[in-house]
Amino acid sequence: MSSHHDDRDGVSRRKVLECMTWAGTGVLWTVAGGVPTSLGIMAEAAAQTSGMTFLQISDSHVGFDKPANPNVISTLEEAIAKVKALKTRPAFMLHTGDITHLSKDKEFDDAQRIISQAGLDTHYVPGEHDIIDEQQGQKYKERYGKNAKGAGWYSFDQNGVHFIGLVNVVNLKAGGLGNLGAEQLAWLEDDLKGKSASTPIVVFAHIPLWVVYETWGWGTEDGGQALALLKRFGSVTVLNGHIHQVMQKVEGNVAFHTARSTAFPQPAPGAAPSPGPMKVPDDKLRSVLGIADITYKVGTERLAIIDQPLQG
Amino acid sequence: MKLPGLLRGALAAALLLALASALPAAARAAELEVKIDNFTFAPQRITVKAGTTVTWTNEDDIPHTVTSTSAGAFRSKALDTDDKFSFTFTTPGTFEYFCSLHPHMTGSVVVETATGAATP
Numbered sequence: 167m168s169s170h171h172d173d174r175d176g177v178s179r180r181k182v183l184e185c186m187t188w189a190g191t192g193v194l195w196t197v198a199g200g201v202p203t204s205l206g207i208m209a210e211a212a213a214q215t216s217g218m219t220f221l222q223i224s225d226s227h228v229g230f231d232k233p234a235n236p237n238v239i240s241t242l243e244e245a246i247a248k249v250k251a252l253k254t255r256p257a258f259m260l261h262t263g264d265i266t267h268l269s270k271d272k273e274f275d276d277a278q279r280i281i282s283q284a285g286l287d288t289h290y291v292p293g294e295h296d297i298i299d300e301q302q303g304q305k306y307k308e309r310y311g312k313n314a315k316g317a318g319w320y321s322f323d324q325n326g327v328h329f330i331g332l333v334n335v336v337n338l339k340a341g342g343l344g345n346l347g348a349e350q351l352a353w354l355e356d357d358l359k360g361k362s363a364s365t366p367i368v369v370f371a372h373i374p375l376w377v378v379y380e381t382w383g384w385g386t387e388d389g390g391q392a393l394a395l396l397k398r399f400g401s402v403t404v405l406n407g408h409i410h411q412v413m414q415k416v417e418g419n420v421a422f423h424t425a426r427s428t429a430f431p432q433p434a435p436g437a438a439p440s441p442g443p444m445k446v447p448d449d450k451l452r453s454v455l456g457i458a459d460i461t462y463k464v465g466t467e468r469l470a471i472i473d474q475p476l477q478g
Numbered sequence: 479m480k481l482p483g484l485l486r487g488a489l490a491a492a493l494l495l496a497l498a499s500a501l502p503a504a505a506r507a508a509e510l511e512v513k514i515d516n517f518t519f520a521p522q523r524i525t526v527k528a529g530t531t532v533t534w535t536n537e538d539d540i541p542h543t544v545t546s547t548s549a550g551a552f553r554s555k556a557l558d559t560d561d562k563f564s565f566t567f568t569t570p571g572t573f574e575y576f577c578s579l580h581p582h583m584t585g586s587v588v589v590e591t592a593t594g595a596a597t598p
Binding site: 232298339340383439441 | 516517518538539540541543545547555556558559574575576578579580581582584
């Protein structure tokens with residue numbers, strides 16, 4: 167995990183690792199002067215008065231009922247309640263995949279019922295858990311991907327920012343990582359054609375686009391090819407989920423960030439025998455699902471992660 | 479000494495069981511279990527005689543699949559916790575497989591001819 171940004175942010179790698187065990191509810195993003203900045207969902211969001219704000223939630227895993235969190239419906243509802251309580255109303259929401267646990271109709275229905283209560287346009291990309299119906303992704307496409315290309319990729323513009331939703335959970339190869347594939351990469355190249363290098367770009371996909379931890383498959387095989395296509399742009403922000411913990415780094419003009427899950431935490435890379443759901447004591451669940459505020463500014467600005475648990 | 483029928487039956491069954499476990503593995507009922515646990519297939523590589531049925535059981539809290547790397551050979555649906563998938567290997571050869579959701583999980587089944595010799 168190399169990082170090209172200096173240590174002026176004052177947050178040591180160890181501190182970041184400590185923070186990674188939190189599972190929060192969402193990350194609020196704001197775009198001011200073309201540079202997306204992630205804010206906490208609570209206090210700092212309320213202080214934000216200018217620019218466009220949007221929200222990222224991830225990995226709601228509706229249908230999961232194992233000890234790590236037997237009631238993921240409740241925690242998703244709490245996340246949405248937080249969204250509704252924001253003083254600064256976000257323009258829209260991104261969901262970076264694993265909406266459901268097993269791609270069942272009831273799981274999709276429940277997720278839709280709860281998430282729609284935020285009253286925000288929500289743009290989705292699928293996680294690997296959303297495409298495990300018998301037809302391998304048909305249900306997802308019927309619900310969320312009607313106007314999308316391929317397995318569900320698309321782009322849209324909002325307030326001068328170009329948003330690109332990518333799919334890196336289909337046609338995975340044995341022994342490999344997440345996969346975009348030649349067809350999607352060709353589409354991406356075409357999508358970016360003619361865009362000014364000063365256009366702020368936000369890319370969102372389920373599995374991290376950069377390699378976080380190869381042993382656990384936390385990365386995207388051909389993510390580098392997508393990043394090469396984005397190289398000429400002055401501001402690129404890559405938002406992912408999948409690993410149920412916050413990780414971030416800055417490399418050149420690209421800021422990478424993974425969001426927490428609304429369902430259950432996963433261990434830090436290598437901290438457990440497998441990346442499976444991490445069980446914390448019941449009385450601690452709300453504290454690890456609590457809100458972690460992230461203030462993240464490209465370049466010289468300070469990066470701060472502040473733990474704000476739901477309880478405790 | 480005359481034994482009640484039930485007891486005789488039980489004795490016979492126990493004798494059969496003892497006999498069966500004394501036989502080499504290949505000569506017994508051709509079945510083998512593979513566990514899916516902690517995002518690994520265990521054992522990761524197995525060698526079986528042609529005709530053996532292999533059963534995978536997912537013991538993780540996360541769904542997995544058993545998917546052949548050669549298209550169409552075998553592919554389970556997504557296995558939730560405690561779900562099983564069975565496949566009978568009739569053709570000698572080496573069959574590589576993986577979890578199509580977590581592709582870093584890989585395994586292989588080496589199938590030998592029923593009479594013995596391994597086929598490359």
